[in-house]
Amino acid sequence: MIAGPYFLTNVALLAVGTFAIRVFFIALSGRMRISPKTKELFTYIPAAIFPALVVPATFFHQGQVAALAGKERFLVLIASGIFCYFVRNTFAVIVFGLAVLFVISSYLAT
């Protein structure tokens, strides 16, 4: 059971802290001069963050396909990345990845 005051304290601090993080540079947007090099640096943000969000979550996920050492999600992720390179459609990539994972899990799971 999570006590009410304890929950509210945590939520209040998380809400204020998270908004402060989100608004920090946006609040400065009128006062900052951003150089072309910095703007170029911003284009690297997805490459810096998204792999770190998805790779550990899939690599350390323990699946059920012994033949793939339980790493079917990680392997399907790589296959989906290659598929996405040729088919630039978000929904198609999601459907492809889920379908391949479903087939592998259904037919190879032990």
Next chain:
Amino acid sequence: MQNFKLGFRAMLPLAPGILPFGAVMGSTFAEANLTFGQSMLMNASVYAGAAQLATVNLMKLNAAVFVVVITGLMINMRFLLYSAAISPQLKGEPWWIKFACAFTLTDQSYATMTAKADLFSNNHQAIRFYLGSALAMGLTWHGSVIAGVIFGNFAPASLSLDYAVPLSFVALLVPTLKTRGHRVLAVFSSLVSLLMYGLPFKAGLIVTAILSMGLAAVIIRRRGHA
């Protein structure tokens, strides 16, 4: 208005990933015996799924407040980079647009705008597109969390719909890997994130982000000298 609608529509393909994630969040609230009001308060005020999931689980264990808050803010620290990236487009916009953009800054809304960056001829168009995608994200997320609180985790386990979240990030990442430097950085970030996975307070994500942005700066500098 056209860019707003385009942004709204651009977020819809991500719904298969957002819905099961929201369902997991909602059912986690319910399993932690939080009231509907408490669940909605956290969901509306923090509005960051990964951090909420981690911190509710810590609160269930009665972890110290600083542990809960530091863990949540570590996970959310990546928004600082998104905030920096979106800030040039917001120059000259009224404060309430800036407020709305900051409050709704999520991985999905930022990534959707970045993936479609070539579509916009000016900042105003980009921000309208962003706000449209952020609205679609908010509706999908809050709707699925509410459904998860009421009905539990409604996503059929056999379909592994939770896996749609990483897949949607792959789909949003690949179009941004336009140069060899971007691709090298994505591989670097993947490897470092695996090495940093065990860090306390879920700090692996932000440490990987900092190291990766450091490498990005080196890549840009070296290209400048080439």
